[in-house]
Amino acid sequence: MSEKLRVAIIGTGARGTHTFGRLFSKRNDVEIAALCDTNSVRVRAAAEILGITPNFYSSIEEMAAAEKLDGVIITTPDCEHYSCAKKALNAGWNVLIDKPLATNAKDGKELIELAQKSGKTLMIGFNLRHSEVLKRLKSFIDDGTLGKVFIAENREFYDGGRTYMARWNRFFSKTGGLWIHKASHDFDIFNWLLGFPKPLRVSSFAAVNVLDENHLPFELEEGKKPGPDCNHCPYKDKCKDKFLLSEEELKLWGDKAVAEDGYVKNLCIYLSEKDNHDNGLAMVEYEGNIKVSLFEDFIGSKSDRIYTIGGDKAVAEVSLHNQTITITPRWGGEIVTYHVQIPPGGHGGADPSLVDTFCKVLRGEATSTSTAEHGLLATALGQAAEISRREHRMVEMSELL
Ligand SMILES: NC(=O)c1ccc[n+]([C@@H]2O[C@H](COP(=O)([O-])OP(=O)(O)OC[C@H]3O[C@@H](n4cnc5c(N)ncnc54)[C@H](O)[C@@H]3O)[C@@H](O)[C@H]2O)c1
Structure with missing residues (x-):
């Protein structure tokens, strides 16, 4: 090498x-x-x-x-x-x-x-596995602080998720659905936190409730057509959801690049054609009577992942945004809130840590801990959730794995 x-x-x-x-x-x-x-x-x-x-x-x-x-x-x-x-x-x-x-x-x-x-x-x-907050949460599971975990929840609010509707991410054909594209992170985190129990079945509901043509955040004016993208939209000064490409971004996604492949990065999120959801709920049952639920809100009020992890010794409540973990022990012990320091870098320092691990793997100094097998589990859970929402039924993981 x-x-x-x-x-x-x-x-x-x-x-x-x-x-x-x-x-x-x-x-x-x-x-x-x-x-x-x-x-x-x-x-x-x-x-x-x-x-x-x-x-x-x-x-x-x-x-x-x-x-x-x-x-x-x-x-x-x-x-x-x-x-x-x-x-x-x-x-x-x-x-x-x-x-x-x-x-x-x-x-x-x-x-x-x-x-x-x-x-x-x-x-x-x-990269979420490299989050200092989630690593700390995992340590409370692994060292027995929470006892045996039997239920877990993640409520994800992602304001950047609005922009899924501006780009390829809005299509099932490009992503396999947002339960795979976005939630594969979150299914992987559940799998990893819980020590990879076998997932048994999945059900989900998801829809577009807000990011459609009925919810444009401005009054239409006679003869003035909105869109097709934010940079060219006549309502760009009024729209609360505009995503204007900066000078640097225009180098990557400006008219010259678009002329080659037609890929527009900032289509109107309300008027774009789409078949992926802007909000949804999914539930997974694992072996050992462990249940998890995932809430996804891409409408755009805030960004956070808020976890609740229930064990037979304590419950942990986590805010990734606030970098806090609160542990409430059973039977009235002391309630403690931990504030976790995070390093600089994208996704709370997780991106540099991921890159560092990849470099170590390439040098033979580490083995990959986020394996393709883990990727398959997360993809299959997302696919099951997509099938569930589209076919209105609970999906057995044995159909996919
Ligand atoms: N881990 C995370 O936190 C995170 C966050 C965002 C996106 N992602 C993932 O990163 C990936 C890229 O997302 P993005 O938002 O940067 O996309 P993007 O649209 O900004 O960029 C994709 C690029 O791929 C190019 N491309 C398309 N087909 C190609 C091919 N066959 N060969 C070579 N290049 C090709 C496109 O021209 C484009 O430049 C996706 O898989 C997405 O799920 C991960």
Whole structure:
């Protein structure tokens, strides 16, 4: 292995450029040797933003023919994860896929088999596991403070979720549904906190209640049509949900890039066509009578993940946003609130920690703890929740795993 790790980023959009690109380019033990994106404007804009001079590719096949790499990061839309990971593993590279593993369990299983055959690492970008708050919560479960956990809840409020409706994330065909795209993080956190009990069955309800044409946050004026995107919208000064692209973002998603592939980053979230939900509830039953519920609100009042974890010795209540964990013991013991310090960096310091772990894995100094098998479990739970909401039935996990 070369002294500097040679990595490539496949998919140079938001995560590829602003998260992984920035984090890798700041490290002196890593060289971003190549960038690969189907959009030639965006891939060059990414290099300009990062101030690097990598080789550019528009396909993994071309990159595989030319580059010796220690590892690649896949940050394409979810629907491309399967084919990109397959090509990357076949090229003999170690792979980090930003969550989710795939958009359905069948593709996920195939990737696991392929990774096993290739002998390469296939790691999933479950950055939430690197959250200091959730690591501390897990320590209270692992050291027995809560006793035997039998029930858990996560209420997620995500104001950035509104912008799902502005981009590819709004479509089932691109994501497998938001129960996979977004909730694979959260299903993985439940699995990880609880020590990976076997999930048995899932049910869910989800819908669009607010982000549709009936809820435009301004009065329409005669002859003035809103949209199609925020930068071009005549109501952009009035709209409370406008998402205007900055100068830097216009390099990645401006008219020149759009002319190539038609991908608009900031469509009107109310008028865009969509078939994914803006809010929902899902429940999972695990073996051992353990139950969890997940509440998702992408309408945009606030951002937080609020957990309640019930054990037979104590209950833990957590706010990721406030960085607090409150433990209330059974039978009237002292109630203690812990304030957890978090390091700088995206997602409460979790993104740099994820990147650091991937680098250690590439150097053989660590093994991946967010494995493809964990990715499959989270994807399958999300797929079950999607089937449940669309078919109005409870889904047995044995249908998918
Ligand atoms: N872990 C997290 O916290 C987190 C947060 C946001 C997004 N994500 C994940 O990151 C991934 C990327 O999301 P994003 O918001 O950055 O997307 P994005 O739309 O900003 O960027 C995707 C890029 O992939 C490119 N692309 C599409 N198909 C390609 C292909 N076959 N080969 C190469 N490039 C291709 C597009 O041109 C675009 O530049 C998604 O899988 C998403 O689920 C993870």
